[in-house]
Amino acid sequence: MRLFLTVISLLICCCAALAQQPQKYHKVLELMGSRFEISAFDADAQKAWDGINAAITEISRIERLISSWDPNSQTSLINRNAGIKPIKVDNELFQLIQRAVQISRITDGAFDISYASMDRIWKFDGSMKEMPDAEIVKEARSKIGFRNIQLNPAKLEVYLKVKGMKIGFGAIGKGYAAQKAKEKMSALGIKSGVVNAAGDLIAWGKDIDGESFKVGIADPRKKNHVLSWLKVNNTSVVTSGDYERYVLFDNVRYAHIIDPRTGYPTTGIKSVTIVSANPELADALSTSVFVLGIEKGLYLINQLQGVECLVITDNDEIVTSKHLEINNKS
Ligand code: AMP
Numbered sequence: 001m002r003l004f005l006t007v008i009s010l011l012i013c014c015c016a017a018l019a020q021q022p023q024k025y026h027k028v029l030e031l032m033g034s035r036f037e038i039s040a041f042d043a044d045a046q047k048a049w050d051g052i053n054a055a056i057t058e059i060s061r062i063e064r065l066i067s068s069w070d071p072n073s074q075t076s077l078i079n080r081n082a083g084i085k086p087i088k089v090d091n092e093l094f095q096l097i098q099r100a101v102q103i104s105r106i107t108d109g110a111f112d113i114s115y116a117s118m119d120r121i122w123k124f125d126g127s128m129k130e131m132p133d134a135e136i137v138k139e140a141r142s143k144i145g146f147r148n149i150q151l152n153p154a155k156l157e158v159y160l161k162v163k164g165m166k167i168g169f170g171a172i173g174k175g176y177a178a179q180k181a182k183e184k185m186s187a188l189g190i191k192s193g194v195v196n197a198a199g200d201l202i203a204w205g206k207d208i209d210g211e212s213f214k215v216g217i218a219d220p221r222k223k224n225h226v227l228s229w230l231k232v233n234n235t236s237v238v239t240s241g242d243y244e245r246y247v248l249f250d251n252v253r254y255a256h257i258i259d260p261r262t263g264y265p266t267t268g269i270k271s272v273t274i275v276s277a278n279p280e281l282a283d284a285l286s287t288s289v290f291v292l293g294i295e296k297g298l299y300l301i302n303q304l305q306g307v308e309c310l311v312i313t314d315n316d317e318i319v320t321s322k323h324l325e326i327n328n329k330s
């Protein structure tokens with residue numbers, strides 16, 4: 001009888017211990033026009049789902065604020081009033097624009113949210129059959145220029161000085177949303193999680209096996225083939241690739257990233273991955289390195305503390321910044 005009771009109590013202990021083991025809870029859904037995957041690793045299912053739902057609510061809120069497709073967003077209001085009048089916005093949007101302009105300064109204009117006047121000319125959804133007319137490109141290019149984004153911090157007003165100018169957060173918004181989603185989940189006590197916004201990823205804490213998360217960098221031409229692995233903890237890994245959206249003219253592949261100096265899409269790089277604690281910065285810099293090219297891009301990244309980079313060139317050469325540690329095994 002005593003043996004029986006001991007076995008029962010051992011079983012109960014084991015079950016209790018198992019219930020304490022973190023499990024992976026996750027949801028895949030479309031937000032901000034992209035595939036988001038939100039994961040929480042926790043022993044408490046209710047807490048995990050509360051965290052995931054809070055992240056979804058937060059990302060949707062940010063989308064309503066920054067979307068340039070939604071006519072009701074503050075961003076669209078700014079765009080509609082380009083060359084007409086300044087628009088008062090929420091502090092959050094004002095700060096985001098201010099940070100975006102700072103990134104334009106450090107990248108010498110390679111990153112520029114006012115690239116968006118080009119949205120009407122370059123379409124990367126397969127509908128373009130020929131190169132746009134050079135004059136049309138020139139005209140739209142003349143609307144790009146972060147120096148014409150006038151910011152009034154006292155009044156929280158944003159004014160685009162040139163008529164026809166337009167801003168868009170395609171290169172920074174997903175990183176920003178990933179960071180804010182992580183903050184919401186952490187505030188609810190989720191100690192380990194991953195927010196993956198179509199390849200813009202932030203991971204914190206540990207995987208269910210107690211090890212650091214590992215992120216694979218995909219081969220740009222064979223998506224399911226991992227070229228190298230990065231160990232991440234409280235780190236974001238963000239990739240810009242020419243394989244997501246592009247056009248082909250005369251066998252030259254043009255990525256969906258516009259060089260603000262020329263008004264033409266960039267060529268020559270297959271993918272840029274940035275590793276940094278801050279996903280918003282990583283997002284903006286991955287786009288910037290595409291525009292700057294390998295030499296200038298790596299020069300910039302090597303100056304920035306806590307930021308690393310891996311570039312895959314058109315010739316499949318892999319070039320990394322000074323301190324990036326990568327592993328070819330999973
Ligand atoms: P990403 O995938 O983060 O590199 O972002 C690419 C997206 O950023 C594009 O689809 C555009 O919406 C936007 N974009 C394109 N060129 C630029 C640029 N030079 N500066 C800022 N945003 C850009």
Ligand code: MG
Nearest residue numbers: 171283284287
């Ligand atoms: Mg980006």
